[in-house]
Amino acid sequence: MASNSSLLPEVVRIAEAASARVLEIYETDFSVDHKADKSPITEADMASHHIIVEGLRALTPDIPILSEESANAPWDERRYWTRFWLVDPIDGTKDFVNRSGEFTVNIALVEQGEPVMGVVTAPALGEVYWGLKGEGAWKRDRAGKTLRLSVVEPPASKRVVASKNHLNDETRTFIEALGEHCLVQAGSSLKFCRIAEGEADIYPRLGPTCEWDTGAAQAVLEAAGGKVRKLDDSPMEYGKEDVLNPYFVASGSWYEPGGA
Structure with missing residues (x-):
């Protein structure tokens, strides 16, 4: 079984491939539909979903996937998942539709109920974040510069x-x-x-x-x-x-x- 650290670069690549397609659609006159719960969905959500799911299945065929756009796996099946991919093809579809730029593509690896790996891309901002439990977190900005991330102690305000x-x-x-x-x-x-x-x-x-x-x-x-x-x-x-x-x-x- 591949280690999480060895999987991470490929997961970043998959997220970036989905992000590139999302950005292509973002720059067009896309249409907006609505789900049963009235939340918006666009062709970008589904395009990102398919790229990520196909990429993860090729990378780790033994690890199941739960995506917002295919969240129909029955509980009788999911209850036995001790390790699975958790995917939001576009988080912030309202921001996507409103063209604020503040939407993201998200892929997490969950083990024993805990997210231990995460990749977040902001396609319109040119930002990529990734983190791995026990190893740290990083950001690559629009200019291609990679920085290690660390929280800070808060100021008085x-x-x-x-x-x-x-x-x-x-x-x-x-x-x-x-x-x-x-x-x-x-x-x-x-x-x-x-x-x-x-x-x-x-x-x-x-x-x-x-x-x-x-x-x-x-x-x-x-x-x-x-x-x-x-x-x-x-x-x-x-x-x-x-x-x-x-x-x-x-x-x-x-x-x-x-x-x-």
Whole structure:
């Protein structure tokens, strides 16, 4: 069985191939459809999905794949998955449709309920993030420069990264309780990545997300020294029957629930 460190470069390559196709579509007059839950979907979501799934199946035919765009594997099958790929072909489709640039392509490897490898690309921004448990996290920018990532201890005024589309009353109350702060706006899984690279300090998510929305970026953040915890300070769990996540807080290593 190939080691995770040997798989990682190929997973980055697969994510970049999907990102290139997504960017091609992004630069056209694409159409937008809607799923049953009213969320938007474009041909870019499906193109990215197919490139990633085909690439991962060729790379690791023995590891099952759960993607947002094929999330129909029955629980009676998934419950026995101890190691699987978790894919969000485009996180932030609303940002894609609105052409904000803040959408991402996400691939995570989950082992025993924990995301241990993550690759996040931001096609329109030319950014690629990757992280591996026990080995660290990195970013390659638009200029091709690769930097090792590390979270930072927060200043007195904490930089709170929040969703532009999901800033609800519960989240505002949480943020106010942090004391002196400033808001850093970011879309999709880039919110985790901004903390991983030291550009933000904390991301409270007191609203619905699914496992594929968070797995890859959580792996990057944790590999950079940060953490993602439920509100009771227990770890996030992946591979559940219900793919919805509980509320959580992503942060540097400094944050402790109840005493920011």
